[in-house]
Amino acid sequence: MAAGEQFSDLCKKKYSEQAVWFLNGFWNKGMKEEAENVWKFAQKFIELDASNSKDGNEIDEFLSHKFLETLDETMTVLEMRKKLREIDQDANGHMALLEYLVYRYGFGVDETVNAPQGGNQEEIDQAQAKFDELSEALTAQVQAVAELDAAVAELDAAVAELKTVVAELQEAVAATQAAVEELNAAVAELEAAEAKLQAAEDELQAAIDDLHAQEEAYHGAIATAEAKANDDTLGVVKRNRAAAELAQLKAEDPMPLRRAKLTQEASLRKVGKEKKIVAAKREEQEAKRTEQEAKQAEQEAKQAEMEAKQAEQEAKQVEMEAKKAEAEQGQVELEAKMEEASAELAALKAKGGIAEGVLWWMERTEIEADKYLPPSKQKYAHLHKKVDIRAGAEDE
Numbered sequence: 001m002a003a004g005e006q007f008s009d010l011c012k013k014k015y016s017e018q019a020v021w022f023l024n025g026f027w028n029k030g031m032k033e034e035a036e037n038v039w040k041f042a043q044k045f046i047e048l049d050a051s052n053s054k055d056g057n058e059i060d061e062f063l064s065h066k067f068l069e070t071l072d073e074t075m076t077v078l079e080m081r082k083k084l085r086e087i088d089q090d091a092n093g094h095m096a097l098l099e100y101l102v103y104r105y106g107f108g109v110d111e112t113v114n115a116p117q118g119g120n121q122e123e124i125d126q127a128q129a130k131f132d133e134l135s136e137a138l139t140a141q142v143q144a145v146a147e148l149d150a151a152v153a154e155l156d157a158a159v160a161e162l163k164t165v166v167a168e169l170q171e172a173v174a175a176t177q178a179a180v181e182e183l184n185a186a187v188a189e190l191e192a193a194e195a196k197l198q199a200a201e202d203e204l205q206a207a208i209d210d211l212h213a214q215e216e217a218y219h220g221a222i223a224t225a226e227a228k229a230n231d232d233t234l235g236v237v238k239r240n241r242a243a244a245e246l247a248q249l250k251a252e253d254p255m256p257l258r259r260a261k262l263t264q265e266a267s268l269r270k271v272g273k274e275k276k277i278v279a280a281k282r283e284e285q286e287a288k289r290t291e292q293e294a295k296q297a298e299q300e301a302k303q304a305e306m307e308a309k310q311a312e313q314e315a316k317q318v319e320m321e322a323k324k325a326e327a328e329q330g331q332v333e334l335e336a337k338m339e340e341a342s343a344e345l346a347a348l349k350a351k352g353g354i355a356e357g358v359l360w361w362m363e364r365t366e367i368e369a370d371k372y373l374p375p376s377k378q379k380y381a382h383l384h385k386k387v388d389i390r391a392g393a394e395d396e
Contacts, residue, residue, distance in 0.1 A: 003109050003110045003113045003114075004109060006113040007098075007109045007112060007113050010098055010112070010113065011057060011058060011096035011098050011099060012057050012096075013057060013098075014054060014055055014056070014057060015042045015045050015046055015049075015054065015056060015057065015097045016042060016054065016135075016361065018042075018057070018096060018097045018098040018101070019038050019039070019041075019042045019097060019098075019101070019361065020357050020358045020361045021098065021112075021115070021117065021357075022038065022098060022101045022102075022112070022115075022357070023035055023038060023355075023356070023357025023358075023360060023361065024115065024116065024117045024118060024355035024356070024357035024358055025111075025112060025115020025116060025117065025357070026105070026107060026115060027355070027356040027357050027360075028356075029107075030105070031105070031357070032356065032360075034105070035357075035360050035364070036364075038101065039361075039364055041097065041100065041101070042097055044067060044070060045059060045067065045097050048063045048066060048067055049063065053139075054135065054139065057096055057097075058092075058094040058095055058096040058097075058099075059094060059095055060093070060094055061093060061094075061095075064094070064095040067095070067100075098112070116355070117355055118353060118354050118355030118356075118358070119353045119354070120348075120351060120353055120354055123347070123348060123351060123354075124348065124354065124358055126344065127341070127344035127345060127347070127348050127362065128358075128362075130337070130340045130341040130343075130344045131341045131344070131345075131362050131365055131366075133337050133340070133341070134334075134337040134338055134340075134341040134365060134366070134369055135365060137330070137333050137334045137337040137338075137369070138334060138365070138368060138369045138372065140330055140333075140334075141327070141330040141331065141333075141334045141369075141372045142372065144323070144326050144327040144330040145327055145330075145372060147323050147326070147327075148320070148323040148324055148326070148327045151316070151319050151320040151322075151323040151324075152320055154316050154319070154320075155313070155316040155317060155319075155320045158309065158312050158313040158316045159313055161309055161312075161313075162306070162309040162310060162312075162313050165302065165305050165306045165309045166306055168302055168305075169299070169302040169303060169305075169306050172295070172298050172299040172302045173299055175295045175298070175299070176292070176295040176296050176298075176299045178295075179288070179291050179292035179294075179295040179296075180292055182288050182291070182292070183285070183288040183289055183291075183292045185288075186281070186284050186285040186287075186288040186289075187285055189281050189284070189285075190278070190281040190282055190284075190285045193274065193277045193278045193281040194278055194281075196274050196277070197271065197274035197275060197277070197278050200267065200270045200271045200273075200274045201271055201274075203267045203270065204264070204267035204268055204270070204271050206267075207260065207263040207264040207266075207267040207268075208264055208267075210260045210263065210264075211257075211260040211261060211263075211264045213260075214254075214256050214257040214260040215257065215260075217256070217257075218249070218254060218257050221245075221249055221254075222246060222249050222250065225242050225243075225245045225246035225249060226242075226246055227242075228241075228242030229242040229243040229246055330372075331372065331373060331374060334369055334372055334373065335373055335377060337369075338366060338369050338370070338373070341362070341365075341366060341369075342366060345359070345362050345363060345366065348362075367380050367382070370382070
């Protein structure tokens with residue numbers, strides 16, 4: 001089989017297998033120092049190849065462009081396509097991880113195909129099976145932790161929203177109370193105005209009664225004077241005196257009657273004024289009542305919203321607890337898989353004759369999984385993030 005065909009077959013391997021082949025073959029040609037970068041490149045391929053993930057082997061032109069952009073290799077579409085043609089050894093329009101590594105580090109197809117892979121393949125395959133299980137458990141745990149983080153974030157958001165609504169409800173309660181107090185004040189002012197109106201109406205009625213009494217007395221005096229003036233049984237002097245009195249009565253109202261008329265007119269004006277005040281106070285009271293009812297409606301709406309947010313927070317709390325339980329169970333399963341894989345790795349190292357690349361890759365997988373164990377059970381000093389699901393957070 002020609003080297004080109006063999007290289008194409010290698011490019012059909014999973015991303016991790018391509019990376020291990022490359023590290024095995026060129027470990028002592030600078031790849032020992034670049035192993036961590038090769039790991040990162042592989043993880044980025046897996047991340048971009050969402051439909052295939054760890055089982056994928058190559059990415060299309062669009063994803064290849066995104067991959068190169070993550071390395072700050074920004075270029076035009078034409079420049080990118082030219083570069084991809086240089087990388088794409090089998091010219092299928094896709095970029096395999098191995099193609100990129102060969103291009104980046106300047107190795108040839110022939111030497112890559114013929115790169116030494118070490119011995120004891122049966123033992124490696126046996127160990128790799130355990131590490132594949134560990135990798136699957138790790139993927140599941142990463143997803144579980146991500147879902148837990150999302151659930152914690154949603155719970156935090158729900159708590160914050162509830163606090164906001166509670167504060168708004170408190171403001172609404174205060175506004176309603178203020179509106180009630182203003183309404184009560186308006187009611188009191190209206191009652192006071194109505195009392196003053198009633199007093200004015202009472203004064204008016206008293207003035208009217210006094211006026212009627214004075215008018216009756218006046219008309220009675222006129223009638224008496226007329227009767228005397230026209231009474232032929234009386235002497236001339238008495239009739240003349242009665243006639244003079246009658247003339248005086250008809251000439252102008254007597255002082256008590258004039259005073260009664262003035263008092264009645266003043267009382268009538270006062271009643272009119274007090275009626276206007278009462279009408280204004282009644283209108284003000286109705287406005288305050290409308291405002292108080294609106295504030296009460298706002299308060300009730302906020303109360304309903306608060307209760308809904310409370311229910312939402314409780315649901316998010318239940319969801320978070322469920323996700324936490326899943327993550328904790330995932331830790332148990334991950335720990336078990338890691339113990340099995342670690343035992344296989346230790347056996348490989350003890351046996352000897354194993355290519356350095358595959359050993360490094362297995363240990364690097366173990367280190368990555370170790371981040372997701374409970375802090376008390378982690379055995380590596382991580383330079384990257386460590387995950388503590390008890391706190392629902394990640395430490396740098």
